[in-house]
Structure formats: C-alpha cells, structure tokens
Amino acid sequence: MDLLQLRYFQAVARFEHISRAAEELRVAQPSLSRAIARLEADLGSPLFDRQGRRVRLNQYGAMFLRHVDRALSELDDGRRAVREARDTGLGRVSVASETLLTVIPLLGGFRAAYPRADVRLFQSTAEEMDRRLRAREVDFCVASQPLTGTPFESVELAREEVLLAVPHGHWLDGRESVTIPEIADEPFVTTRLGHWQRTLLDRLFAAEGLTPLLSCEGDEPGASQDMISAGLGIGLIPVVSRQVGTHVRVPVAWVRMGAPDCHRVLTLVWNRDSYLSEAALKFREFTTSRPFMTHRLPDPRREHSHDPS
Known part of the structure; x- marks a missing residue:
C-alpha cells in the first residue's frame, strides 16, 4: 500500500x-x-x-x-x-467574511502586530464559508450568521444593534423608532439570499406575517448605505458601518427598529480538525483577547449637521 x-x-x-x-x-x-x-x-x-x-x-x-x-x-x-x-516565517492565515468592511480594522491591527504573517482574505456568503471551512480552504470565518456543524468551534466576538437607514428628507427622518408594519410598503435596499442582512430582514418581516418589498438586491453589503443615501430605498445597517471607512459621512438618517432581536452577532468560527499555522494561532489569540469593536448609537444632531469634528 x-x-x-x-x-x-x-x-x-x-x-x-x-x-x-x-x-x-x-x-x-x-x-x-x-x-x-x-x-x-x-x-x-x-x-x-x-x-x-x-x-x-x-x-x-x-x-x-x-x-x-x-x-x-x-x-x-x-x-x-x-x-x-519556510516561506513566511509565521505561516499563512486565511479568513473569510461576509463583508470586508467588518474585518478591515481587525486585519489591519493584526498585520501591524505580526508583519511576518501572510494574511489572505475571502469574501463569502454563509454557505460558502461553511464549505470553505469543511474543505480547509480557510482557517477562520468571521460570521454574521450561525455556522454549525460537528467539526466547528466558535467564539462570540461582538453583538451590535442593527438600525434602519433612510434618506434625508424621508418621512422617517427624525423618528426615534419604527415598527415592521409601519414600513411594510417601503422599498428596501438589501443583499441577495445568503447574506446576513437579507436573512435578518426576511426574519423580522416573517415574524409579522409579512414579506419585504425589495427595490435592490446586491452582493456588496457595503454599497447599501450609498444606495439608501441616493434615495433608492431604506435598509438595515449595522452600527459599525457608520464608523468605518468612507461610509462614516454618507448622508443618511438613522432610526431604531422596534422589533425584537434586531441585532447582529459576530462569531469567529474554525474547523477544530484543521491544522492551524503559527500565524493562524496568533490571529485567533489576537482576535479573541481584546474587544472586537465598540459602538455608540448615533447622535441625530451630528448626523444632520455633518459636523466633520
């Protein structure tokens, strides 16, 4: 043999x-x-x-x-x-995430702390992340939806509120909160099936016996805020999207959702049967040993004034 x-x-x-x-x-x-x-x-x-x-x-x-x-x-x-x-000293760590915006600060901090590590990033839906983990194509997934299975282990990284973003001048602009039945006829900007925003939107509407009206379905969640600002619809946006990169100044108004469990839970998931390089082990330690992100809810006065300070 x-x-x-x-x-x-x-x-x-x-x-x-x-x-x-x-x-x-x-x-x-x-x-x-x-x-x-x-x-x-x-x-x-x-x-x-x-x-x-x-x-x-x-x-x-x-x-x-x-x-x-x-x-x-x-x-x-x-x-x-x-x-x-042999090639990199610390080895390689491969990470998959549904949205790149979520992991930019994390990977930037890790690269600064471990410059000899070879970092690879893949944008994937939940279904693709499950397959990549099982096939050992990636070491970790930063998931916004549950990834469950016999070989998987996970740790919660963050739990954040998800808000409703609307264009300025919209009838909800200035409202503190809104319920699902109130926005049943509003067109939504969202992602395709498989992404967490779409899963959350469908779940919130299904709980009220309703189906959301969709004006746009895309593959890049980070573009949703721009489309909402352009008046193409309203949409569910996590707090982190207001605080990372250029989207921090995209002019939209923010409204809290009067619906239970309108939040996103980020988890770090890995296949316990997979080999982890030294870089991958350092990444897991780096990610789980500190707060992943901190958020404060938006101050409507500053959002409307566009104060650059």
Missing part, C-alpha cells in the same frame, strides 16, 4: 466511475484499475461493487474511505505547515 494508491482510491470513490477518475488523475484507465486491484489485495477485501466501468463503494470501501480522507488530510496539512514555515 502506498500514497499513490490511496490518492487513486480517493478519486475513484469520489467519482464512482473508473473512466472519470482516470481522466481527473490524468492516468491511463488500465493503470488505475490495476492500482485499485492491488490495494484491495493488500486489504484482503473488495472496496467497490463493480458494474462495468461504473463502481459503487461497498461497506468496506466506505469504512476505509473515512480513514483515508483523514490520513491524506493530515499529510496535506503537514506539507502546508512546512511550506508556510
């Missing part, structure tokens, strides 16, 4: 087709078939039920595959650890 046989077995198990696996591996089909046959001989048991070139994992094959997946994953992690230690 050798490493190449295990790689071949893993590919055949994934495709359950000899020809497709051979094409993926770029090997001759007879060579692949012989390698699988030698592996089965070493184990003393067939791993597949065969129907021509079509094969199906049997109970022994499914059992063996679980161990092979773990073993090859460990080897891949070891290769990655050596490469990262």
